[in-house]
Amino acid sequence: MSNKNQTDTVDLNRRQFMGIAAVGALGAGFFGLSPFTQAEAKPLATNAKIVIIGAGAAGISLANRLARGTSGAQIQIIDSRERHLYQPGLTLIATGSWQRSSVVDSNARYIPKSVEWIKSDVTQVIPELNQVTLVSGQTLNYDYLLVASGLELAFDQIEGMTPDLIGQNGIGCVYDTPENAEGTWREINQFVQNGGSGIFTRAPGAIKCAGAPLKVAMLTEHLLREQGNRDAANMSYTSPGTGLFSQPDVDQFLKTSFPEREIDLHWQHRLVAIDADLKVASFATPDGVVKRDYDFIHVVPPMRAVKAVRESTLAWQDGDFSGWLEVDRHTLQHQRFSNVFGVGDCVGTPIGKTAATVKAQVPVAVQNLLRVLEGRVPDARFNGYTSCPLITERGQAMLVEFDYDLNMVPSFGFINPLKEQWVPWIMKDKMLRGAYNAMLRGRI
Amino acid sequence: MSFSLIGIFAVILEVVRPYLGLIGLLAIIELGLVILAFRKGNKQQCSLNLKRAIGVGIVAFVVLLLIVPMLTGARHSNLASVIDYLALFGVSLGGAIAVALVIWPLLHVVTTD
Numbered sequence: 001m002s003n004k005n006q007t008d009t010v011d012l013n014r015r016q017f018m019g020i021a022a023v024g025a026l027g028a029g030f031f032g033l034s035p036f037t038q039a040e041a042k043p044l045a046t047n048a049k050i051v052i053i054g055a056g057a058a059g060i061s062l063a064n065r066l067a068r069g070t071s072g073a074q075i076q077i078i079d080s081r082e083r084h085l086y087q088p089g090l091t092l093i094a095t096g097s098w099q100r101s102s103v104v105d106s107n108a109r110y111i112p113k114s115v116e117w118i119k120s121d122v123t124q125v126i127p128e129l130n131q132v133t134l135v136s137g138q139t140l141n142y143d144y145l146l147v148a149s150g151l152e153l154a155f156d157q158i159e160g161m162t163p164d165l166i167g168q169n170g171i172g173c174v175y176d177t178p179e180n181a182e183g184t185w186r187e188i189n190q191f192v193q194n195g196g197s198g199i200f201t202r203a204p205g206a207i208k209c210a211g212a213p214l215k216v217a218m219l220t221e222h223l224l225r226e227q228g229n230r231d232a233a234n235m236s237y238t239s240p241g242t243g244l245f246s247q248p249d250v251d252q253f254l255k256t257s258f259p260e261r262e263i264d265l266h267w268q269h270r271l272v273a274i275d276a277d278l279k280v281a282s283f284a285t286p287d288g289v290v291k292r293d294y295d296f297i298h299v300v301p302p303m304r305a306v307k308a309v310r311e312s313t314l315a316w317q318d319g320d321f322s323g324w325l326e327v328d329r330h331t332l333q334h335q336r337f338s339n340v341f342g343v344g345d346c347v348g349t350p351i352g353k354t355a356a357t358v359k360a361q362v363p364v365a366v367q368n369l370l371r372v373l374e375g376r377v378p379d380a381r382f383n384g385y386t387s388c389p390l391i392t393e394r395g396q397a398m399l400v401e402f403d404y405d406l407n408m409v410p411s412f413g414f415i416n417p418l419k420e421q422w423v424p425w426i427m428k429d430k431m432l433r434g435a436y437n438a439m440l441r442g443r444i
Numbered sequence: 445m446s447f448s449l450i451g452i453f454a455v456i457l458e459v460v461r462p463y464l465g466l467i468g469l470l471a472i473i474e475l476g477l478v479i480l481a482f483r484k485g486n487k488q489q490c491s492l493n494l495k496r497a498i499g500v501g502i503v504a505f506v507v508l509l510l511i512v513p514m515l516t517g518a519r520h521s522n523l524a525s526v527i528d529y530l531a532l533f534g535v536s537l538g539g540a541i542a543v544a545l546v547i548w549p550l551l552h553v554v555t556t557d
Contacts, residue, residue: 097517395518415527422528426516434459443454 058344064442195232196295321348501544
């Protein structure tokens with residue numbers, strides 16, 4: 001395939017994580033007549049040694065695309081985890097719509113045979129030497145490095161909070177394991193049955209799926225109404241800033257919707273401590289620390305890049321993205337180490353730590369790496385695409401898609417992104433897992 | 445809008461992948477019934493059974509219109525736009541056609557001349 005055709009393929013693919021799912025649901029045949037049939041590019045012959053850090057959504061998708069896009073390359077993927085989690089489903093487990101088994105899969109099903117899977121974890125990256133060090137002490141050299149290491153949850157930044165507390169004493173969190181999402185559902189269900197005071201928090205800084213805390217709050221409110229118990233519960237949502245959502249139209253919608261649903265909004269509240277025994281949460285506010293009692297609290301921990309990235313010279317050394325992987329936001333190539341690319345939650349770019357973003361980023365990173373392997377300048381560009389099926393109640397959602405400029409970029413012009421509808425709910429509930437798996441296999 | 449045909453098929457394949465075994469089994473049974481039905485012949489009976497199958501399909505269509513939202517954990521009150529109603533209509537119609545196609549050879553095989 002020519003380079004132009006490669007560019008076309010990237011352009012066609014990167015916007016359509018949501019779109020393809022909807023097409024599948026609504027009748028793919030109509031669009032199947034489109035002339036835009038994707039052809040496999042001829043693999044690029046190379047003997048480069050390519051190391052991928054992380055076998056999450058981004059890492060596996062990279063591995064599959066690179067395995068097909070190259071011939072002769074030695075590709076290694078490093079991750080000790082055998083279990084693969086469909087993280088977009090954790091919200092649905094935590095609110096009682098899905099079972100735990102719905103999100104648990106196996107990395108072995110998706111990692112291509114031609115890629116060497118090193119079941120270990122990276123402790124140190126030394127880009128000056130083109131080396132990574134593993135937990136075992138083993139050192140790996142690389143010609144090209146793809147960082148898809150994800151992020152870690154910083155529960156330690158909330159005094160008194162540990163993941164062990166999730167699922168007891170009224171504490172929930174959708175960002176951890178499926179087991180803890182299930183525990184969260186137990187606590188939410190108890191809150192729905194008994195009422196009381198419910199606090200729904202949001203951590204400062206970049207977090208993955210920033211819509212999740214909002215969805216948990218709205219779904220809980222809906223469950224209370226369904227139970228006929230809404231009057232027995234006080235609900236509040238705490239934001240570390242003065243907004244609810246980065247996209248301004250959606251932010252405005254939510255700022256109207258939450259008060260209408262009698263969910264109190266507390267601005268500039270950052271959860272700093274929790275007393276699980278007394279059920280008291282402490283928030284840092286401009287007026288000092290405020291303590292609040294709760295019967296249920298949804299804890300959203302701050303998030304950061306994994307230590308091996310955060311403490312390496314690969315990370316931004318200062319600025320808004322300090323500690324996250326320093327990449328050009330459009331080419332996804334490292335700004336100081338040209339043989340390094342980054343994809344997924346670990347990158348220090350504005351907005352979008354979502355699976356939909358990964359879907360859009362991976363083809364760009366792979367094409368640009370192939371260009372570099374050919375001695376050419378990277379030309380594929382990522383526009384910041386991210387997407388959130390913002391569930392407002394069980395059975396309804398808004399299909400929100402936007403880019404770096406916070407402009408809406410709907411895959412389907414006929415689906416109003418600011419209207420609560422059934423079709424986006426079906427997509428979230430029934431279709432996106434299929435789209436996600438196809439992404440893992442590098443097929444979309 | 446532009447889409448990759450392979451991408452669309454890939455998504456559909458992944459959605460149905462857990463049910464591929466069941467789908468394959470049903471397809472084999474259906475194929476067997478169709479072969480038996482054609483061997484049986486009798487155009488008049490065939491036409492009558494086709495009408496019966498269409499009748500069953502119409503009933504299935506109405507039933508699906510009523511239950512599909514519930515099968516997705518939603519309610520009819522969640523349908524809020526033309527797109528929602530078109531999707532419900534399309535899913536119900538597709539389901540009804542599938543039911544009629546499954547029923548017809550079965551009817552033709554089991555009914556006596």
